Amino acid sequence: MRNLVYDHRFNANEWFVILLLIAGLAVTFSLPRRFPMKQSAVFFIFGLFGGLFLDHTISVYPIDFYDVNDASRYEWMDFLTYLMYSPFSYLYAYCLDKWKIRPAHVPLYIxxxxxxxxxxxxxxxxxxxxxxKNGYGIFFSFxxxxxxxxxxxMLLYAIQGLPRRENV
Incomplete structure (x- = not known):
């Protein structure tokens, strides 16, 4: 295992998270409204929950494949990192719905x-x-x-209903 050196200053990693979160929210809120508010909330929450669930599944002991931000322990900036997934989760749903991706093309979309x-x-x-750390690499993330x-x-289809056969 290699030694990880953590930088405890406010710098590139914090700015990356903040700027990506702001950019994602700006794009999301600039789009025409497509879903009812409750559905939009579910899409945002899924992004947050997905990030938290997966990161706390594979980034903590005993698996411990990576650390987030400036320390191995959970910090306030980590929450913003997980929140950063929310606009992209919404954009995933938005584009799937807007572009009316046919079920046969969903694997390509994914x-x-x-x-x-x-x-x-x-x-x-x-x-x-x-x-x-511990042998993890980006190729495992894909x-x-x-x-x-x-x-x-599957969640989106459960919420909105599967595309009808005549739309396929």
Whole structure:
């Protein structure tokens, strides 16, 4: 195991989280309203919960594949990191609905968002948001995003109903 050096100053990792959160919220709130408020809230909460659940599943003892931000322990900035997932969760639902992705094309949609998510995670690693350890690497994240996006798509269909056959 390599030694991880944590930077405890307010710098790149905090700015990355704050700017990505602001940018995601700005895009989200600039879009025309597409869903009822309760559905929108569910989409935002799913992003927050998904980040918290997965990170606290694979980033804590005994698995402990990575640390978030400036320390191994949970800090207030970590909450903003998880909140950062919320606008992207909403955008996933928004685009799926707006573009009327046919069920036959949903796997491509899931893969595209998996690539986007992995790319954003790569940028987050460069900014110092995530610190991999115990053999973990970004290549493990891609299948996790595929699984998460698949569950999320099922949730969206459960909330909104499956696309009708005539729309397929």
């Amino acid at each position: 893969i595209a968002w998996g690539l986007i998510s992995t790319g954003l995670e790569g940028l987050a690693v460069l900014a110092g948001v995530f610190h991999y 299948p996790i995003y595929l699984i998460m996006n698949s569950f999320y798509t």
